[in-house]
Amino acid sequence: MKSPEPVAVIGAGILGACVGWNLSRLGAQAIFVDAGQPGEGVTNWSFSWVNASNKTVRRSYFDLNVAGMAAYRELADAIGPGSWWHPSGHLRWADDPAQLLETADLLARWDYRVELRTGAEVRRHLEPGLAIPDEVPVAFYPDEAWVHGRRLVSRLVRGAGAEHRFGMAVLGIDADGSGWTVSLTDGTRLQVAAVVNAAGPSASHIAGLISRHLPMRRExxxxxxxxxxxxxxxxxxxxxxxxxxxxxxxxxxxxxxxxxxxxxxxxxxxxxxxxxxxxxxxxxxxxxxxxxxxxxxRPIPIDGFPSVGAGPSAPGYYEAVSHSGITLGPVIGRLLASEIVTGERSELLADFRPERFL
Ligand SMILES: Cc1cc2nc3c(=O)[nH]c(=O)nc-3n(C[C@H](O)[C@H](O)[C@H](O)COP(=O)(O)OP(=O)(O)OC[C@H]3O[C@@H](n4cnc5c(N)ncnc54)[C@H](O)[C@@H]3O)c2cc1C
Structure with missing residues (x-):
């Protein structure tokens, strides 16, 4: 794609905001479109925990989430931490600690920082307000965080300095030879070189507008x-x-x-x-x-993993659809914006590409 041509980013939740912000940084012209207001979709109703400790189901997925955590630290350096970024670690304990200890052990072998504490130590040093039994084992993950999703989205949308159409839903997406025409509820028709489907739980509907089937779970x-x-x-x-x-x-x-x-x-x-x-x-x-x-x-493709990258057989159509989108937003935004502008596909996304749903 030649960078001055516009890219319509459909959905200004955490994923769309991260893609649009990174596109702007790379010199591409993004246009945000959202049926509502930025950050007020699932992003505003998320537990918003930035982690990889809950992502051990597949090594490549864990690695992507670790990259997501690193991307947050870079983002905080780039835009300033402000009131959106809370890198205060995460605590987990359970009625039956066997599984907790097994996971902590696996994560330690994968070089993921985890500290085992007792309930009494946690109360003394970290969280005095907890009613937690003295001897219960607690896993403390010091590199994890939480984010205020809506505030972050608003920072990114402002920071991108991009054109936007908020309060307007996308009704149609039609191929027009060299690119796409995106039709909005107010009758506007945007001529763009590329579209990014970052519509969260409505991503399947947006995909359907170009006759693509993106199967998603109901959860x-x-x-x-x-x-x-x-x-x-x-x-x-x-x-x-x-x-x-x-x-x-x-x-x-x-x-x-x-x-x-x-x-x-x-x-x-x-x-x-x-x-x-x-x-x-x-x-x-x-x-x-x-x-x-x-x-x-939750915006979850049917197999539980993200769908990110160029769509199959529709040049100029891209997906950024994922659960764990809070953790993954900054890394997906960086990798997808780079793919759109340079055509380079990151190995980190190899297991999560849209073409697995044909
Ligand atoms: C209960 C719960 C807990 C969660 N906990 C975590 C967690 O701890 N950590 C974590 O990493 N993730 C968590 N998640 C997942 C995470 O919140 C989501 O993956 C992420 O917020 C998705 O962001 P998004 O930008 O894809 O979607 P959204 O924030 O929903 O943004 C999509 C946007 O698209 C817009 N849109 C939709 N249709 C159209 C249309 N036709 N035209 C124009 N715009 C449209 C919507 O208005 C919306 O603003 C949780 C999710 C839930 C539900």
Missing amino acids: PGVVTRVSCPRAPVQRAMHAPHVEIRPDGNDSVVLHSREVDALIGEDPAALAGRLQEAARYVVPELGDSRIAQTRVVE
Whole structure:
């Protein structure tokens, strides 16, 4: 692609924002398009934990997530850390510690930093507000982090300095010889050299507009924000039955796979379950107030892995679709922008290319 020709980035969540920001850095002209406002999709309803410790299912996927963690540190150097970046590590403990210790051991063999502590040590040195048994083993992952997704997206979109169309959905994408015409709900027609499908849970629909079948899973999650006089935890953590992280000075985010399994119940009841599980771990959360709850779809291709790169048999069509998109956004953004501008395909993405779905 010749760099001055525009690239329409469809979706300004974490993935689209990272692709667009990197395109601008490489001198390409990005145009962000979003049906809503930047960062207000799944990115705003994520647990937002930056990690590779939960990605041991396949070595190449683990390696991509480790690269994602490194890309965050580079991004924080490039744009400044501000209020979006929280590299405070991550804590995990479990009712049955055997699996936790086995995973910690595997990760240590893969040169991933993990420190084993006791509950008492964690309370003394890291999180005084936890009700955690003294002797329980806790894995502390010092290189992990959490990010404030919406704030990061807004920094990247502003930093890209690119044209944008927000509050307008893409209705059609038509090949027009040398490129694509992207039609929006207000009647605008954008002539572009390339399109990036970064539409999160709607990526399958966007792919369908060019007659591509991108099979995706249905795997909803429920996230609750509680407000409290001051956040009683300093970092993200997986306790038994609930995940907890700060979301600012007076707000905490709660999530649990066990509560996800109950989606279908009234969301207020789901939020109550999350709050109840959390106050058991952090008693101070007993004084919190449920502020917002949302059930959202995870953007997951059918085999559970990202779909990133040039689409098969549609020159100028690219995908950036992934679960773990918070962790992977900066590395996917860098690699995909480079592929769009130079045509070079990174080995890191070899197992995650769109052509596996034909
Ligand atoms: C409960 C839960 C917990 C999670 N926890 C983590 C975690 O701890 N760590 C981690 O790394 N990942 C986590 N994830 C996954 C991560 O949040 C997502 O992978 C990531 O936010 C996806 O970002 P995105 O940019 O692809 O999607 P989105 O943020 O949803 O952005 C897509 C954008 O596309 C726009 N759009 C859609 N259709 C159209 C259209 N037709 N026209 C124009 N625009 C359109 C939408 O408005 C939206 O803004 C979690 C997800 C969930 C649901």
